[in-house]
Amino acid sequence: MNAVLILIALVTVGTAIAAMAGRNLLHSVLLLALAWTGVAAFYLWAGAEFAAFAQVLVYVGAISMVVLFAVLLTRRSRDEAAPGPAGQSRALSAVMAAAAVAGVLVGAILRSPLAASPGPAPAVTVRQLGAELMGPYAAALLAVGVLLTVALIGAVVLAAGDRTGQPEDNP
Amino acid sequence: MSPLQFCLIFSGVLFSVGLAGALARSNAILVLLGIELMLNAANLNFIAFWRYGPASAPATGVIFVIFSIAVTAAETAVGLALVIAIHRHQRSIRLQEATRLKG
């Protein structure tokens, strides 16, 4: 099964790099949708069926849509024309910083004695998940619900702008 | 290299890619997407430890991921609303130009 895992990792990281480096914003978003699907594939591989489908539903089905919508709404903005020298040096330093972070992380991971427990994937049914969510995690669930509601309202308020304040000029 | 280590490295690389994107790009939407990628990398860790780590409560990792996804959805919604608001005021979504708090 490791070959599958390596394939998933390669596809995910590859699409993510292509998305982050790409010139075309829309291609980036679509490639990222692919990367998110790769992450979902990893969840599926690991046996977390529910999380995988939720990932696809939320990321590919909703978030990428909203992002695409935002891209279309802002498509005429005057940027992304040509990164100036400042942009290039910034990109270079950003990549270097990220590479440093990656180096630290990988080094740390490789040095740590992380032995995988050889057992099979822990089986978790939807019913179990539901029971957990309603039992020990009920408070967290409520908090997330409140957070989502607040975020929704906030997003609407932010995006709607101040249309009401405008004068009604009848031609 | 154990599978757990491989998964963690996978997640670490994904995190770095997201970080690089978030730092390097000036387009607000792409920065947001880089952050999304970093969050995903974190979620990968949850699942990896849930799968290979020492046995804990059976559903903990998955539940964390589910919460994380929900929070990410909220974050994206607010973030994109901000991007649109910035676009409305500045006619641009370059973060360098979004320097004023008041439109």
Next chain:
Amino acid sequence: MSFSDPSPLSAAPGASVRAVHDEFHGDLLEVSMGPHHPSTHGVFRMMVTLDGETVVKLKPVFGYLHRNHEKIGENTSYLGSMPYTDRLDYLCSMTNNWAYALAVEKLAGQAVPERAEYLRVILAELTRLLNHTCLAGFLLQDCGASGTPLMYAFREREKILDLFESLSGSRMMCNYQRFGGCRVDAPAGWLDAARALTDGYGSFLDEYEALLTGNEILMARTQGIGCLSAKLAVSAGVTGPLLRAAGVAYDLRKVDGYGFYPRFDFRVPLGAHGDTYDRYMVRVLEMRESIRILQQALRDIPAGPIMDPKAKLRGFRPKPGEVYSRIEGPKGEIGFHLISEGGPNPYRYRVRPPSLINLTILEDLCLGHSIADAVVILGSIDIVLGEVDR
């Protein structure tokens, strides 16, 4: 964001469009709808500037079907222009014929026998039924119904066209009226067939209204959309059902009382809002009134000659003069302006096409509404490009 347009009912046409335009300055999309587009009713083009889906500018472009009608009319004999009038508004050739014949008769001082006058009223009202039925079908097609209302409309229209065919020999290009009467008398059984059609038309309208008039989607798509104020309608010279839907009681059948219309008892329906729904409903109600006129005319039509014996077919040269004559066509006031110098051809031949003049208010109606509404509003104006472009 254009998708959150709160309620089109509250906005007068064009209201706050400029404000939105300024806010999103530069984000406009210019779409050329037509000349080949499924719902521009012919070779008509709308240069639409869209903000999201909202129309902020609309420029009608026409002339693709220009055929030099008026110049040909100056170089053809009076009779020779008659078949060309069929092709103005090719859905309503009978009323076009009548309007033209009326103008020439006025010019030449030609009398018309009683039976011919009755026949003209019958044919004009049948034409009105035909036109309004078609319009209702096309309007619903523009609203996105998958052809069903249009097919029902065409099914009934066929019956009227069959009547026209058996009377005049042609379904659409009737070329039936002559100066001083009608070309041929109705064949045996024609009047009975017309009576049967008239009596059955009410039930068709009932069914059609059951399909559509109470339909919530249709109401949502048409009520409050494209409101035409009475002021704008009058100052733009709009006539016909559009004007009456805007609440102005102006029907040439009542105003001029041409033909034998004063002999018939009928009412003129008036709208209150001037929106697309009113335009649709006023036409439906007009059809019901037309049925009443038809029933009276078919009851009262006398026997007798169809053509004034003094009328001349060949060598027709009216004395010098100038006339303008108009009738209430299904689409509005169709008029003919003729100047004679005593020759076989008119010196000046000019048509007042209702479609063209009604079309001039298109932008005023569409501003601030979405592109989907623009299509429906265009449909509700009821244009025929043959008449717009001539």
Next chain:
Amino acid sequence: MLGSGLLQGLAVTAKNFVGSFHDPKRFVTTQYPEEKTRLPEAYRNFPFLVSENAEDPMGTLRCVACQICEKECPPQCIYIEKSKDKKPDASGKQQIYPAVFDIDTAVCMSCQICVEVCPFDAIKMDQVFELAATDRFTGLMLDRHALAKPNSYFHQLHPTEAAEVDDRLATERKAAEEKARAAAAAKAAAAAKPPAVPPPPPAVVPLPPPVPPAA
């Protein structure tokens, strides 16, 4: 209530769906090439030239090339050249005949004005509408041979009108004969020559048997 209008509409379409299986008033389409609708008598399409005799159409054309139709035709789709000589027509009278008579059916708009203005009832409207041609210039240009159809064909297409026309022609011919006879008699009387001229032979040509129209 929201939705009642929609349900009403659905009921109407359902009624039509069912009705299309049993109600001929609703189901009105005809399967065209196999099944043809009956054309009304008044139906008109493109003009044809009436000849008295099916055997000799060119010899018995009613047209005398007066060119009124050519002049009156609104789209000017008729082209006529008069003959230089005269030939006897169906009644044996010497007449000018059309040496060329072309109608461009690509231009013709089927208005029937040529029929109305013709003083000789020589041009009438045909009912053949399946006229597709592979060449739009020559295929739709009909010459006098293609245009000539016998009177019996006219009778088939428009029986009422044809009977009227025959009546009228017969009366006119009779009147002409009467006039000729009267003129001859007057002439004879004026000449005051005792032996009377024998009456001319009857000029009525028996109608040819009806032939089926060229479909």
Next chain:
Amino acid sequence: MSAAATTSESFLERAPLLLRDAVTGFLPEPARWLANSLLSIVAVLAVFGLLFAFLTLAERKILGRVQNRPGPNRTGWFGLLQPFADGIKMLTKEDIVPRAADQLLHFLAPVTLLALSILTFAVIPYGRHLVPVELDSAVLYFFAAGAATELAIFMAGWASHNKYALLAAMRALAQLISYELPLLLSFVPVVLATGTLSTTGIVAAQGGWKWHLIPHWIVFTPWGAAGFAIFMVSALAESNRSPFDLPEAESELIAGHLTEYSGFKYALFFMAEYFGMCALSGMAVTLFLGGWQAPLPVLEFIPSYVWFAGKLLTLLLGFIWIRATLPRLRIDQLTRLAWKFLVPLALVNLGTAAFWSLTSAWSGPLQLLRWAVALVLVAGPFLLLGRGLTAGLGPRTYRYA
């Protein structure tokens, strides 16, 4: 396809399994599993491919009859060969890609769309023993795969580099974002009542009859009927069918996202639309109409897959009937319908379902009270929200001069 059949069932019920075993029975175990999976893929594709072909014909015939005309009747007996003639026509047509188009996305869009819509077929239980893949969270899988289809429509619209297509892409996105929510919310009560996300489990929970007469289908409860209605309206919108066919509104946007597609790519879109319609109808049957369960105990001798097919076809005919009747909504009305009507209704319905399952022990006169309360909870919000939605609209009276 799994689950061993018990021999007590009728031969017809077991026939597909027997057929499968006859084909793959000789193979050793791992290869057999693979062969069985392949076989079910082939079976699903063949059945739904043919269904697609004849559904297009049925749609045209029914539309024709509704419009008082015969519909296609020239190719073959009753026009039965029409879909194949159309297919050949589509295959032989020139494939045109606009020069300015995003070539890769323009190609990928129809492929992605079709692939995703085929994916959704995997978890629908077509019969007692006919489930291609049994998943614990099958319903979630179904909607995850279905949600991604709109991405493909967006790709098509954007890649065409055409203004109409771009407008269609915007509409498709707005439509998806709006209708995903009521679609998901409408089946949550079902999950609540059955306690499972597995399609087989949901169907199994709807088995049995009350008084040997009324099946325990979810649609026969007040909240189930409301949920079914919400689900079907949202399914209409999700599958871009009339009256919600805004992305390809032909009277406004020519053909929307399909404007620049021709030939076989166009056919793929067409196929995907019908597959999506079939899959959503199949899911509606599974969630609300008892899946493959027979409506009456005496009718159980008819194999389960026949019942499923019957219910599926009924829903599909409903889709066609609606298409034949209704005009199209406008995009803002469409989103308003979703956010101001369907979503609140679905949320209230969730409460109704909760009430229903909490009071499942009530009996006697309390049972009547339970029905009354549930009906009020369903009808009240419907009437109130409906009034809000149609505020300012209504039939008018006209005066005469």
